[in-house]
Amino acid sequence: MSEQQHKSRPVGGTEYSWCKAVPGGTGITVLALHLTTPPNIPFLQNALHSLQLSHPNLRSKLTFNSSTNTFSLTTPPGPHIQVHVTHHSSTSHLITNDPLVTAFQVVVEHEMNDNAWINPDGTLVENADVLIANVYGLSEAEWAVVLRIHTAACDRTGALSCLRDLLGMMKRGEDCGGFKEEWEISLGIEDCVPDGKTHKPFWARGVNMLGYSLNSLRLANLDFENTEVSRSSQFVRLKMNSDDTSRILSGCESRGIKLCGLLEAAGLIAARTSKNLPEGQWEKYSVATLTDCRSLLDPILTSGHVGFYHSAIINSHDIQGGENLWELAIRTYTAFDNAKKNNKHFSDVADLNFLMCKAIDNPGLTPSAALRTSLISVFEDPVIEHTNHLRGDIGLEDYVGCASIHGVGPSIALFDTIRDGELDCACVYPSPLHSRKQMEDLISDMKRILLDGCKEEEA
Template identity: 60%
Template sequence: MDRSMSEQQNSEPQAVEEPKGRPVGGTEYSWCKAVPGGTGITVLGLLLSKTPDLSVLQNALHNLQITHPILRSKLHTDTPTTNYSNTFSYRYMTPPTSPLDLFQIQWFDLPSTAHVLQTTNDNDDDNSFDSDPFHLILEHELNRNTWSRNSASTSSDDTDVLFASVYSLSDEKWVVALRLHTSACDRMAGVWLLRELLELLILRMRGKEEGESGSGGLQEEVISLGIEDYIPSGKDKKPFWARGVDMLGDSLNSFKLSNLDFRDVHSPRASQVVRLQIASQHTHGIISGCKSRGIRLCGALAAAGLIAARSSKDLPDDQWEKYAVVTLIDCRSILDPVLSSHHLGFYHSAIVNTHGIRGGENFWELAKRTYTAFADAKNNNKHFSDMADLNFLMCKAIDNPGLTPSSSLRTSFISVFEDSVIDHSNKSLREIGLEDYLGCASVHGVGPSIAIFDTIRDGELDCACVYPSPLHSRKQMQELVNKMKRILVDASTCVEGESGDC
């Protein structure tokens, strides 16, 4: 009798564990609105000189999905229920994990990769562009919009937040590209995701288990809440009338702000990248100059961009122009509770400042001015109190492009990050053949004219500068970045207190 009962129990269907989920937060929602239009596709690209082992890469990514549940989540979109509403709602749905569900990687062989490179190169507006294959693959991935409502992959209401591809450049070069929805992976999350992936790949190549890695081991049952739920009590408070006045002022003032000259406001857009690299000697001088003046690199990068933008126009001397600068802040260390630096998700906030430029500015004085304006706003908690306002204005711009100059969807001239990423190479990276890497996000929907993703790698400044094309041309942006580089290099030789045009 016991055996028959046991057999009967074993024959009963096992309960299927349901996916867990939660609605997206306010900031996450603004990214869910932005990504279909082309802004907020995060890409991490690795250039390798050794053939990637597909099974090793699959297992490493699967391990990261277990460690960070948001990476295995799907973005569920609820379509409007009536003809009177065009409002979509979004949820993260996190299915249970299974050791049999290995991460799927798209592999491009040599002919397929050659086709991708040719197509990407043909779409470029500048025939003189040095078409480095790694660079082209990065741009191709930035413009693969799986989350677009026009994409064939969106026939289902559920879309993954993480995709991976391997491109065969030759018999000696390969590119591994991770593409993520920015609402699930901000810049700091991308940095740690890349570091953890490299660590796992190295350990697996050495025959060690993933459990021996130092990735943090966050075995969370559900994905964490949005940033709004972690804001310290009272830090996001703003009087009702002050909120209304600020939002009205920001909307009206946006038409008074200056922008780079727009080259083509009508054609379909894509994100392109110009790289800014500065040798270690000059990088050290720039960092030393910032430290001696009590500012951070973001202030210097913003100042170089402002001076370069003003000088790119044929303007009379002393004619003022006012530009908007967005500074992005990783809030993990100032949330309640504090989140670790490798806690994946979107936990950045933004502060918008405007700066008047008339030409002939002293570089270090302008750098200090831009950084001080940002620091004062941060000290007044504007990165928390203005969060809802900026998200609202971002969504309004997406829905009504005409609210932006020339319907360009440009919300600022430049965006920079408060903290620089600092990386140091090590010999273990040679084991997997790592030769180069870049991480950045697309901006050709709503966003700045130029977004700076800066890294100090082995003492050298290396920036991925992303811009919307053909709203801006590659020639135009290459000239802008070249001017920024000259300004920064010249400033690196200036000594604190020295007079002159530093």
């Protein structure tokens, strides 16, 4: 295959920040299926080839030019992914004796921390695939199918769209799925922002940058438990039944807010409660709300358009204890909604990318060099899935979609799903900066706070 057959472009600003973040451990996206029916490996590989044909970003390789300090996405014309299989006898060494951590969870955490984009000596891997596929035997009757993706090439929306395509192919038993072959590499988000949306006068940009920097010095954090040991990403689950989920969603709808505002409010209350501070003592916490910009771009993109097209809006909130959940939820969501109406999800992209890269290069600029940029991050909209029918069709027992955050990022990243009417959040955190017990207690308190909100809504 000649070099002329490849297509290549330099990464955009947002993609560059992820290229900087992933070597440190933030931005390794994992989609994992827990199956009770053995996967057909040749079929799975053909199905992934179909996905790579229809989504050029998924067959791209990430290259780094050390002389210019730049990254590029280089896309070969044909699919090339190989599924790697680890049998149960080899997987068993990963499995812990902790009864609170399932074999499936252990595999997901292992994948989040398996950084294929950096060498053991810390240098970047040349021509690294952005998509990796693994199958693990969890037991004699359970398997995990895992896709690991570099976030610069594919965000949560694109990854879940591909997962739906893959599940559809697995259900039909067909590996083509009717996909058409695409050859054009996707554009970066900066190339698709409508004219005028990113404009900000020079002095306004300077004031905003100064504001972000000074504000960060006043922010409180969740208590750090170990700042010395090297970190990895772990997760716990926040689950609620369909009745409680329905009450929560109804409460949000009646107040004109989205679920993200409620989850942020519960996280803020739980974080402050964990410190046992006297009521009335103020603390300022930062929250990051991630919004999918596809429908706002020019041209408008669909959820099936693979690339990174999310933007973050960061707000800070003063918490003094004794806050009402719903009142705080309205406050957090209104702050986000107003910022979005003022186009801050576009106008502040370059500023936040710059600050993110500065934090990566200078961790000492963050408290305890912890690289924490906010208390919590939440997506504007949850993923809504209906998968009960796949239990019998392909033996789908469970699935998780999340990403690592133990480099630069929040203390808690919520990847929320409404699955068959039930709220299911994968809550990712950096360990041992935060311990599993600390996070289990925090998420348990968040659930209690949400359940109290359900009772209030019912009353």
